[in-house]
Amino acid sequence: MAEVPALRRGVAILRHLSGSNRPVSAGALVRTLGLPRSTVYDLLGVLEELGMVYHADSGYVLGAGVQELSASYLRTNPLQRLAAPLVRALAEQTGATAQLAVLRGWETVYLLKEQAVESVAVITASGITMPGYLTATGRAIMAHLPKRDLLAILQAETTFVNRTGRGPRTYSQLSAELSLTRRRGWAEETGEVTPGVRTVAAPVFDVMERPIAALGVSVAMAEEEAPADGSGARASNAGGAGAAEATAPTGTAQIAAAVRRAAESLSAQLA
Numbered sequence: 001m002a003e004v005p006a007l008r009r010g011v012a013i014l015r016h017l018s019g020s021n022r023p024v025s026a027g028a029l030v031r032t033l034g035l036p037r038s039t040v041y042d043l044l045g046v047l048e049e050l051g052m053v054y055h056a057d058s059g060y061v062l063g064a065g066v067q068e069l070s071a072s073y074l075r076t077n078p079l080q081r082l083a084a085p086l087v088r089a090l091a092e093q094t095g096a097t098a099q100l101a102v103l104r105g106w107e108t109v110y111l112l113k114e115q116a117v118e119s120v121a122v123i124t125a126s127g128i129t130m131p132g133y134l135t136a137t138g139r140a141i142m143a144h145l146p147k148r149d150l151l152a153i154l155q156a157e158t159t160f161v162n163r164t165g166r167g168p169r170t171y172s173q174l175s176a177e178l179s180l181t182r183r184r185g186w187a188e189e190t191g192e193v194t195p196g197v198r199t200v201a202a203p204v205f206d207v208m209e210r211p212i213a214a215l216g217v218s219v220a221m222a223e224e225e226a227p228a229d230g231s232g233a234r235a236s237n238a239g240g241a242g243a244a245e246a247t248a249p250t251g252t253a254q255i256a257a258a259v260r261r262a263a264e265s266l267s268a269q270l271a
Contacts, residue, residue: 009035010043014052014066018127023059079213080111082269083204086262088114090217094255097218101137101201104129106153108138111213131161133174136187136201137214142174143181144203144211150178167192186256187214196221200256202263207271215263217255 012033017024026044030037044060047053051065083100090098091114100112107129132138133154142150160169167189168174181187187201201216 006043009033009039010047013040013043013047014062015127017053017060017062018066020061023056023061025059028059078270079204083112083213083215083266086266087112087215090114090215090258090262091116093258094217094219096255099137099216099218100213101135101216102213103132103138103141103153106132108132108135110137130193133160134163134167134189134192135216136189136199137216139178139181139187139189140201140203140214140216141211143178143187144205163193164191164195166190184256186260188252188256190221194218198252200252200259202256202260204263204270205267212270213266215259215266217259219251219255 012035013029016029016032026037026040029035029044030040033040044053044055048055048060048063051063051068053060054063079102080100087098087100090096095116097113097115099110099114101108101110103109108131110128110130130138132142145153154171160167160174162169168177177187185202188198190198193199197218198221199216199218201214203211204213204215206212
């Protein structure tokens, strides 16, 4: 593979900016990316000239040129193009944050995100990656993969990443979670990616009935739902499907129904 260092560094800057909700200073880019200060300033100058970044008062943000490329990609990518109005409608209907995500290897990659005005802040900006087994969207897809495919994408994971003290720690715990997901038709994570945030997701299938993506909705958990300890235990691990569904908040079922309808609609359009 040809090495083009300047291009790789420029893309690294754009990706870092895409994952931030606020302007990023050149100094922060130098520290985070480990690049020489002169290189960062040179690349930012070129990217700004091309409209790919914009220099705000407190740092740099993505420019209009990136949006133009994104719009062009959406026009040619049927999954994102067809999903965009559904993700937007989900956010408006639930008053929450809605996402479209896919699996790349063992990671969840977020492709689309729409937020209602009063929605909770979550780490799901376009291009952001997370361990698939921690996210509801990742689990929604994993639950419908053939076992051999699931084992193949997880074979390099000797230990499961843990962000908040919750979530599966072993393959057997993940397998129990995925089994529950298949039985009820939707996946859920409660505070495993962001403390105090619940996400519900449903799979999207292609014409061959393969799980290729998932739609998810993230909402704030009630204070009484937040875990008092740091254990990774889940109701599905301890008491099976009945226990998990019996303790689910009332609103979760309505959100899950809305997400499933949207996912089924997208699957039908892709068929």
